[in-house]
Amino acid sequence: xxxxxxxxxxxxxxxxxxxxxxxxxxxxxxxxxxxxxxxxxxxxxxxxxxxxxxxxxxxxxxxxxxxxxxxxxxxxxxxxxxxxxxxxxxxxxxxxxxxxxxxxxxxxxxxxxxxxxxxxxxxxxxxxxxxxxxxxxxxxxxxxxxxxxxxxxxxxxxxxxxxxxxxxxxxxxxxxxxxxxxxxxxxxxxxxxxxxxxxxxxxxxxxxxxxxxxxxxxxxxxxxxxxxxxxxxxxxxxxxxxxxxxxxxxxxxxxxxxxxxxxxxxxxxxxxxxxxxxxxxxxxxxxxxxxxxxxxxxxxxxxxxxxxxxxxxxxxxxxxxxxxxxxxxxxxxxxxxxxxxxxxxxxxxxxxxxxxxxxxxxxxxxx
Ligand SMILES: *Cc1c(COP(=O)(O)O)cnc(C)c1O
Numbered sequence: 151x152x153x154x155x156x157x158x159x160x161x162x163x164x165x166x167x168x169x170x171x172x173x174x175x176x177x178x179x180x181x182x183x184x185x186x187x188x189x190x191x192x193x194x195x196x197x198x199x200x201x202x203x204x205x206x207x208x209x210x211x212x213x214x215x216x217x218x219x220x221x222x223x224x225x226x227x228x229x230x231x232x233x234x235x236x237x238x239x240x241x242x243x244x245x246x247x248x249x250x251x252x253x254x255x256x257x258x259x260x261x262x263x264x265x266x267x268x269x270x271x272x273x274x275x276x277x278x279x280x281x282x283x284x285x286x287x288x289x290x291x292x293x294x295x296x297x298x299x300x301x302x303x304x305x306x307x308x309x310x311x312x313x314x315x316x317x318x319x320x321x322x323x324x325x326x327x328x329x330x331x332x333x334x335x336x337x338x339x340x341x342x343x344x345x346x347x348x349x350x351x352x353x354x355x356x357x358x359x360x361x362x363x364x365x366x367x368x369x370x371x372x373x374x375x376x377x378x379x380x381x382x383x384x385x386x387x388x389x390x391x392x393x394x395x396x397x398x399x400x401x402x403x404x405x406x407x408x409x410x411x412x413x414x415x416x417x418x419x420x421x422x423x424x425x426x427x428x429x430x431x432x433x434x435x436x437x438x439x440x441x442x443x444x445x446x447x448x449x450x451x452x453x454x455x456x457x458x459x460x461x462x463x464x465x466x467x468x469x470x471x472x473x474x475x476x477x478x479x480x481x482x483x484x485x486x487x488x489x490x491x492x493x494x495x496x497x498x499x500x501x502x503x504x505x506x507x508x509x510x511x512x513x514x515x516x517x
Contacts, residue, residue, distance in 0.1 A: 235284050343392050
């Protein structure tokens with residue numbers, strides 16, 4: 151069986167280094183917000199080419215805290231609206247509703263799967279405060295267009311970079327494309343921890359200060375609380391592990407790129423539509439998502455041939471029970487995407503033989 155993503159095989163590569171990191175943390179006697187978190191924040195800010203990085207507990211919290219910080223700064227208020235792509239993972243939308251703001255869903259571009267900038271302006275109202283752009287499947291959204299719209303309407307730009315570690319748009323790195331970005335280090339992400347983790351990157355020093363307090367009980371100084379904060383700290387041990395993974399991220403992303411280049415060149419089957427990457431984008435290839443009208447048959451065929459695939463995602467947020475208030479809305483492009491997409495294995499530990507086998511098996515598929 152070719153696994154969709156063999157996390158055991160990926161992480162075991164670093165076992166010796168992880169063990170040294172564990173020893174270092176254990177012997178330091180400092181387990182929360184210590185040296186490893188500080189060093190990871192510095193290294194990840196450098197990687198994203200931003201002034202600041204603040205480690206948090208997970209990717210959802212990263213997005214929640216960015217929006218909460220803008221509320222504390224008096225820029226957003228309950229009932230304000232944030233524009234977000236309709237086909238994103240539900241976390242992007244939860245971050246908005248969790249803050250008592252209203253998510254305003256906008257259709258994606260049918261070829262990139264990212265928010266369609268031409269559909270945004272008709273959804274802007276006096277209550278619109280931000281666009282939450284998502285770099286879905288590893289490709290950055292059209293941040294050039296999003297920037298133009300944000301400037302014109304005086305909106306904040308929040309980047310959901312959970313799937314795009316290492317990606318870029320023109321010459322700018324994912325994590326530096328908006329006013330602030332939320333990152334997830336969930337084990338299955340390109341930069342994955344050995345558990346949960348997340349971070350926020352930004353060039354806005356005032357925002358970074360507020361976020362720094364919010365992640366730790368709204369406090370800069372122990373027992374003095376300026377905000378009603380959260381406990382959302384990046385674990386010291388996870389930070390130590392992430393420093394090791396970060397050193398290897400470009401290498402792993404490069405392998406993902408090699409595999410996707412082979413898929414793009416060598417998969418040749420009229421039943422399938424292959425992913426499209428804009429020429430000015432470098433994708434992190436978090437997922438390699440193909441489309442077919444016959445998804446159920448195609449997925450079963452691959453399963454029978456020993457190739458594991460996943461669907462990202464089977465049900466769009468506006469059709470989830472959790473969002474009854476959105477259930478009456480219709481997003482035809484989003485709905486069609488959810489019926490047709492299938493993610494092929496694209497983990498950096500796939501062998502050339504496995505890639506050969508995936509390609510030839512797919513090329514033999516007939517309905
Ligand atoms: C994974 C993910 C998140 C949330 O990250 P967690 O660390 O699981 O909380 C947010 N947005 C997107 C697009 C994601 O893929």
